[in-house]
Amino acid sequence: xxxxEQEQHIxxxxxxxxxxxxxxxxxxxxxxxxxxxxxxxxxxNRKVTVSTVGLVxxxxxxxxxxxxxxxxxxxxxxxxxxxxxxxxxxxxYNIETLxxxxxxxxxxxxxxxxxxxxxxxxxxxxxxxxxxxxxxxKGLPSKVxxxxxxxxxxxxxxxxxxxxxxxxxxxxxxxxxSCFVRETRGDEKMAACGQLGGGEKGVIxxxxxxxxxxxxxxxxxx
Numbered sequence: 445x446x447x448x449e450q451e452q453h454i455x456x457x458x459x460x461x462x463x464x465x466x467x468x469x470x471x472x473x474x475x476x477x478x479x480x481x482x483x484x485x486x487x488x489n490r491k492v493t494v495s496t497v498g499l500v501x502x503x504x505x506x507x508x509x510x511x512x513x514x515x516x517x518x519x520x521x522x523x524x525x526x527x528x529x530x531x532x533x534x535x536x537y538n539i540e541t542l543x544x545x546x547x548x549x550x551x552x553x554x555x556x557x558x559x560x561x562x563x564x565x566x567x568x569x570x571x572x573x574x575x576x577x578x579x580x581x582k583g584l585p586s587k588v589x590x591x592x593x594x595x596x597x598x599x600x601x602x603x604x605x606x607x608x609x610x611x612x613x614x615x616x617x618x619x620x621x622s623c624f625v626r627e628t629r630g631d632e633k634m635a636a637c638g639q640l641g642g643g644e645k646g647v648i649x650x651x652x653x654x655x656x657x658x659x660x661x662x663x664x665x666x
Contacts, residue, residue, distance in 0.1 A: 457487065460495035460516070466502035473509065480511055489513050495560065500537040500545045507549045516558035516589075517546060521568050522576035530567070539580065547584050556585040556622075563592050563609060565602040574615035587622040 457479060459465040465472050472494070478484040479492055493514035496503060506515070519539075521527035527534040537545075546557050559581065563569045577588070590613055593603045604612075609625055616623040 456491050456493070458493045458495060458516070460493075464497055464499065465494050466496050466499045466506065469502060469505070476511065476513060480513075493558065495558075497531060497533045498537055498542045499533070500541055503545050503549065512552050512555065514555075514558065515546075515549065516560055517542070518560045518562070519577075519580075520560070520562050522573045522580060526568055530564070543580055543584065546586075551585055556587050559586050559588045561588060561590055563590055563604045563612065565593070565604040565608070567601065569604045569608050569612055571611060571615060574612045575619075578616055578619035578621060581621060587624070588616055589624055589626050590616075591626045 459472060459475075476492060476494070479487040480489065489512045493516050494506065495516040495518065497518050503515070503517075518531070519527075519542075520531055521534075521539070524534060524538050527539060534542075549557065551557070559577075561568075561577070581588075590609060592609050593599075593601050595601070595603050613623050613625055
């Protein structure tokens, strides 16, 4: 509540980050109810979203709750071969099983599932991936958030080129899906999407150290 009493206005709440929200189901649901309650923080259902890697039984259970907050799912691949490698949860609930669950998920009129798709150069960012994605989403009211990978030391993945991102987005949009490219924020502190992690106390991550020592020229943006 203290956050809401400060000058900075909080307009949306998303349950995500380091950890799977649906693994903490028994605490997640009361927290959502507090956010929505008129005697609590009085948030609209449309302003609260739960993000998941795709825990099918928990998604099915979540769909039976008596509220209609948003659901976001990290898909990140269009084949089981790739998703098995980058998201081990796929070995338990593969793409076909996950999408069948999402297509059965109860949605209010004009509500959509958000599909989160982290783009990894040479892994899941091809034109074929974009076309497969549009076929996978057929019959599912959805919008797509593309998240170019935020590079960091120790990662085997690389950020795709802007041309690759734009090409992927156009293919999805041409199939009549809303598709957005997420703006990178927090990478100067190694706190952008995909960068959160532990490290040695007092050690500045290389990217953050570089930013600190060499400020970006004025007029540039992340």
